[in-house]
Amino acid sequence: MIVAEPGPTILAQLADYVDSLSYDAIPPDVTERAKTVLFHNLVVALGARNLNIPGQDRVNWPEGAPRTVTATRLTDGWRGPNESSLYTNSLLMGARAQHDEHPGSVSHFGSCVIPPLLAVAENRSLGGRAFIVAMIAGYQVGAGIGGSSVGAVTRRGFRPTGLFGPFAAAAAVAKAHGGGAAQIANALAIAASSAAGITQMWRRGTDEWRYQTAAAARNGFFAATLAEEGVQGAPDAIEGASGFHRAFAGQDPADGDEILGSLNTWAVSDVILKPFPVCAINQAAVQRIVELRSRYGFGAEDVDEVVVAVSQSDRSYPGVDARGRPPTATAAMMSMQFALGVALVYGSVDVGHLAEHGNPSVLGAAAKVRLETGPAEPGDHRASVRIRLLDGQRMDSGPARAVEYDRDGIMDLARHLLPASGLSWSEMSAVADFVYSLEDRDDVGQLLPLCLPSRNRHGALAPKPDLLA
Structure with a gap:
């Protein structure tokens, strides 16, 4: 045989x-x-x-x-x-x-x-x-x-x-x-x-x-x-x-x-580059809220209800469909209701907002958000957002995935995060220039030193013992 x-x-x-x-x-x-x-x-x-x-x-x-x-x-x-x-x-x-x-x-x-x-x-x-x-x-x-x-x-x-x-x-x-x-x-x-x-x-x-x-x-x-x-x-x-x-x-x-x-x-x-510090599943819905709020000029106090339709796999992912007060910033980051509550109140979402997981204004706005299973297919985190205001006005974003970033968009994010990075704008721009000409670089090992403030490229950002001593 x-x-x-x-x-x-x-x-x-x-x-x-x-x-x-x-x-x-x-x-x-x-x-x-x-x-x-x-x-x-x-x-x-x-x-x-x-x-x-x-x-x-x-x-x-x-x-x-x-x-x-x-x-x-x-x-x-x-x-x-x-x-x-x-x-x-x-x-x-x-x-x-x-x-x-x-x-x-x-x-x-x-x-x-x-x-x-x-x-x-x-x-x-x-x-x-x-x-x-x-x-x-x-x-x-x-x-x-x-x-x-x-x-x-x-x-x-x-x-x-x-x-x-x-x-x-x-x-x-x-x-x-x-x-x-x-x-x-x-x-x-x-x-x-x-x-x-x-x-x-x-x-x-x-x-x-x-x-x-x-x-x-x-x-x-x-x-x-x-x-x-x-x-x-x-x-x-x-x-x-x-x-x-x-x-x-x-x-x-x-x-x-x-x-x-x-x-x-x-x-x-196919990857999503996240403009906001929340779960990737929440990105598209947060973007829609931020855009609609900016376009129509309403605030959280004007909203009667927000309905978000997402795929069943996204809605059932642990921590996403979570109503009520998040116990921690991690839970706040995962909860779509809380993330949208932050977006309704502040017009954006940042790390500091997530630390305010007991903020009454945000919790009140989050309570107006309801998730439902929509026609979205799993695999790209699409979301559609429907908003009804107290005056009866209605808005519907239609289904969409998170907006794609290009270099200019990431440079905007870099400018926002610049104080935390410790870099000057010219130093951050040098990192960008190196990355976007990467195919012409002989030694990518030169990139990490560029990510350090020039005053610290031969030392630490804060006094610490030399690991090689």
Whole structure:
């Protein structure tokens, strides 16, 4: 009896794709979008420098870690172990909850992929084109694996970013390492065993969400590092009998068609760049409220009712359809009712507003907001907003997804966040110029020093011990 040899595994096919991906194979509009996504994530990271995040500047050196392999922390400019610095940078990138989000997998790949890649760039003189390709590869893999199981894992209480982020980070770093398809496949297999994170914090308003994303970035980086050192991973870590799909999604092993078919679209082109520091699911509705309020000149006191129609998957996501007083700023960030209450009262939403989760005016406005399940399809966080004023006037935004940012829009956000960043406008503009000419740069490792105020590029933003002393 002749037994047919099994075909290539899902990870092997993903690894072949990542290994063969080249700059010339990526459309120019996609590489341009990748630069915009990179700049947005850097801006929101720099704009979070004034936030105190416990654990963001851990300085202990892991025992035996070489002190010659270091990366720059965006918080203060000091160089520490790669894993420690990229963890801090990922925390900073997600601290304002404005890091990008890929709606098809409900995952924040920017803060998982970009900090590890910047660490690689600082140590290996990674060129701009190689950086862009590795970044796009990470988004492709994370979105492919995520899109095939996001609904199932979310229903089981897992957080998508914690599960899919390590794959994205591992793919990006392994591509940057340049070790070939087998090494990339091992990195992805090892990353599968570091997938973790639950969504109970959205229901309780607690703080784990920031650390889940940073852990995904660090774990993906470590998976790629282990693969480069020769560690082997299970080749069928996705579809195996005890693999990722069975363990996390509770699904029969995937045949790979959905995952591999997703590679025909560019995930980085689909991500949402968040103008407001609230859940990505809330972005479109907040934008509609801000626009309608500005156009028609009404205030929260003029509103009788606001009805928001979203997809069932968005409405049922933990923490989104949450009425009443949020117990914490995290819960306020997730609640669509509260976010729209803030927008009705202030005409915008900022981090400081979310800290006012007991504000009577905002709570009164939030009580006027009602969510319903609309015709929107899952996957792009569309929302339609209907407003009825006390005088009987009605407004209807129609269904729309969050408005896309371009470079000018992100520069406006950068100007808003400039005081928190510690940069001058000329320094922030230099960061933008570097990013938007990335394909012509020979060493992306030069980018992180540009993100530090010039007076601190050879020292810390605040007095701290030298990690290398």
